[in-house]
Amino acid sequence: MKHPFRGKGLVYYLLAWAIIILAHASVLSIGYNLSTIIAFADAIVCNGLLAGVGFSLWWAIQYFKPSTQGTFATIITFVVIIILGASVVHFICDAVLGYTFYNNTDYLSLAASASPWRMVTGALYLSVIILVYYLLKNNYSLSEKEKQEAQLQTLLKHSELEMLKFQINPHFIFNSLNSISSLTLSDPDSAREMVIKLSSFLRGSLGQEKSEVHTLQNELEQMNLYLDIEKVRFGERLNVNLLVADDLLDCKVPNMILQPLYENAIKYGVYEQLEQVTIDTICKLEGDRLVIKVKNNYDSNAAVQKGKGIGLKNVRSRLELIYGVPDLVTIEKGKDKFCIKLEIPQNIEA
Amino acid sequence: MIKTVIIDDEKLARDVVKAFLNKEENFEIVAECANGFEGLKAIQEHQPDLVFLDVQMPKLTGFEMLEIIDEKPVIIFSTAYDQYAIKAFELNAADYLLKPYSEQRFKEALTKAKAKIDKSESVPEPAKIVEDHKEQQETLDRVVIRSGTKILIISTDKIDYFQAQDDYVEIHTEGKKYLKQLTMKWLEKVLPKSEFVRVHRSYIVSVKMIDKLEAYSKDSYIAMLKNGDKISVSRSGYQSLREVLNF
Numbered sequence: 001m002k003h004p005f006r007g008k009g010l011v012y013y014l015l016a017w018a019i020i021i022l023a024h025a026s027v028l029s030i031g032y033n034l035s036t037i038i039a040f041a042d043a044i045v046c047n048g049l050l051a052g053v054g055f056s057l058w059w060a061i062q063y064f065k066p067s068t069q070g071t072f073a074t075i076i077t078f079v080v081i082i083i084l085g086a087s088v089v090h091f092i093c094d095a096v097l098g099y100t101f102y103n104n105t106d107y108l109s110l111a112a113s114a115s116p117w118r119m120v121t122g123a124l125y126l127s128v129i130i131l132v133y134y135l136l137k138n139n140y141s142l143s144e145k146e147k148q149e150a151q152l153q154t155l156l157k158h159s160e161l162e163m164l165k166f167q168i169n170p171h172f173i174f175n176s177l178n179s180i181s182s183l184t185l186s187d188p189d190s191a192r193e194m195v196i197k198l199s200s201f202l203r204g205s206l207g208q209e210k211s212e213v214h215t216l217q218n219e220l221e222q223m224n225l226y227l228d229i230e231k232v233r234f235g236e237r238l239n240v241n242l243l244v245a246d247d248l249l250d251c252k253v254p255n256m257i258l259q260p261l262y263e264n265a266i267k268y269g270v271y272e273q274l275e276q277v278t279i280d281t282i283c284k285l286e287g288d289r290l291v292i293k294v295k296n297n298y299d300s301n302a303a304v305q306k307g308k309g310i311g312l313k314n315v316r317s318r319l320e321l322i323y324g325v326p327d328l329v330t331i332e333k334g335k336d337k338f339c340i341k342l343e344i345p346q347n348i349e350a
Numbered sequence: 351m352i353k354t355v356i357i358d359d360e361k362l363a364r365d366v367v368k369a370f371l372n373k374e375e376n377f378e379i380v381a382e383c384a385n386g387f388e389g390l391k392a393i394q395e396h397q398p399d400l401v402f403l404d405v406q407m408p409k410l411t412g413f414e415m416l417e418i419i420d421e422k423p424v425i426i427f428s429t430a431y432d433q434y435a436i437k438a439f440e441l442n443a444a445d446y447l448l449k450p451y452s453e454q455r456f457k458e459a460l461t462k463a464k465a466k467i468d469k470s471e472s473v474p475e476p477a478k479i480v481e482d483h484k485e486q487q488e489t490l491d492r493v494v495i496r497s498g499t500k501i502l503i504i505s506t507d508k509i510d511y512f513q514a515q516d517d518y519v520e521i522h523t524e525g526k527k528y529l530k531q532l533t534m535k536w537l538e539k540v541l542p543k544s545e546f547v548r549v550h551r552s553y554i555v556s557v558k559m560i561d562k563l564e565a566y567s568k569d570s571y572i573a574m575l576k577n578g579d580k581i582s583v584s585r586s587g588y589q590s591l592r593e594v595l596n597f
Binding site: 182234274 | 362366406408409449450503
């Protein structure tokens with residue numbers, strides 16, 4: 001931290017001393033009937049010296065810190081510095097003023113009797129200055145710490161969000177590549193189409209996608225690529241329906257937030273049953289929240305291999321981090337329908 | 351002719367095998383199956399020499415299907431991504447193929463399989479592979495049992511207790527019991543620790559099925575189950591129960 005009495009600070013500092021000098025001089029000239037010249041000479045020399053010492057005390061503060069010296073040692077150090085500073089100022093004052101006004105006995109006797117006062121006021125001024133320095137310094141480091149903390153928080157949130165973002169399932173990639181490999185034998189045109197779809201999907205999900213949120217339209221286009229690829233893999237076993245009003249397409253949703261929902265639907269729908277699986281996506285606006293439901297039929301009685309449920313947990317944490325509202329994900333398990341409901345606040349700038 | 355069955359839930363994946371195999375002589379595709387149940391039926395019906403088997407399939411996985419087959423054919427596994435299982439396969443299956451694979455790699459697998467089939471005295475031991483796969487498994491969610499002509503997939507949630515019977519384990523569930531070739535040691539390892547406790551050398555019990563415990567002798571107890579069955583609890587079994595149930 002730089003010296004606080006710079007620029008504007010210095011003006012205030014000097015102004016404060018000017019007022020003290022004025023007060024000091026008026027007390028001497030009115031209270032003790034000293035001539036204006038002598039009164040001002042005394043005030044200026046004495047307080048000017050104190051101002052100089054006070055100003056330089058800042059650097060002393062930098063060296064004697066309670067954190068390195070210990071509180072008690074620091075207090076002792078500053079008591080010594082204050083006494084020393086006040087004494088030196090007192091001594092110089094006496095010497096300079098005594099020499100200049102050596103023939104004014106009134107002043108000399110007053111100066112002699114006011115000697116303890118000079119010491120006390122000098123020490124007082126210096127103590128006040130030191131306290132002000134500490135106050136400013138503390139204030140500064142406090143705001144600095146707050147700033148750092150805020151920075152750390154955003155950094156943490158950012159990395160957490162990065163982590164929660166969709167991580168591509170290797171099963172999906174390698175099975176898709178295998179389907180492509182198969183199509184090159186039987187239907188090269190479809191193979192090419194699938195390569196293109198897989199590439200666009202991967203580009204969208206791997207790339208350091210610009211923003212955390214994008215429009216529902218972007219999201220649905222991205223998900224269409226994913227579902228199209230899965231449809232090629234599973235053929236008639238997978239059926240996909242989408243119900244969304246055109247005026248909702250501009251709604252904002254976190255990027256790739258629906259992917260884990262579809263992955264889940266495919267895992268428990270397609271992977272765990274022999275019948276055809278239909279995945280329905282329904283988007284609605286309820287108040288200021290966009291509600292997205294992803295439903296699939298499943299067999300609630302089947303003994304399934306349980307997953308770890310990380311995908312859905314990530315969706316939940318991600319929404320909570322972005323919007324600061326808990327419980328935006330609801331799961332409804334019916335007898336033969338499995339439904340995941342997302343609520344995405346629309347009034348917040350995320 | 352080598353009778354071959356292809357089991358994979360994705361048609362395109364079966365097509366690759368079919369296309370590559372059609373270029374070979376001496377191989378006859380007797381069945382193409384889209385899931386474990388169909389696969390099981392086809393194997394029993396055709397008694398093939400060779401089976402191409404996908405691991406992840408609906409309802410019944412490739413491993414689970416193998417568990418309930420008596421006369422096991424030579425197996426070539428195919429999987430998209432399974433780094434743990436790969437190690438297990440390496441030593442035991444005729445071969446494993448990582449999708450997508452090249453025709454050359456496919457031919458290598460066929461050569462290995464042919465060698466195994468020709469050495470027919472001792473058909474490879476897929477049982478061992480299954481064992482190895484189990485080693486990698488974290489927790490057991492379901493058990494597959496063949497009962498007559500039916501195949502049962504029983505969720506571990508519905509199992510009351512396991513009872514050791516020589517080389518087999520008797521599974522007690524909803525008033526019925528089934529035998530399966532398993533070991534108590536393995537079960538103890540893969541069953542969820544908070545739900546199943548080995549209370550005796552011969553018993554692993556589902557804790558939620560226990561109604562009450564009664565002292566039997568100085569060192570042993572009897573667990574009364576909700577279905578009325580009584581099970582011996584040894585002293586160490588009692589200690590394990592105390593740990594899980596916090597009493």
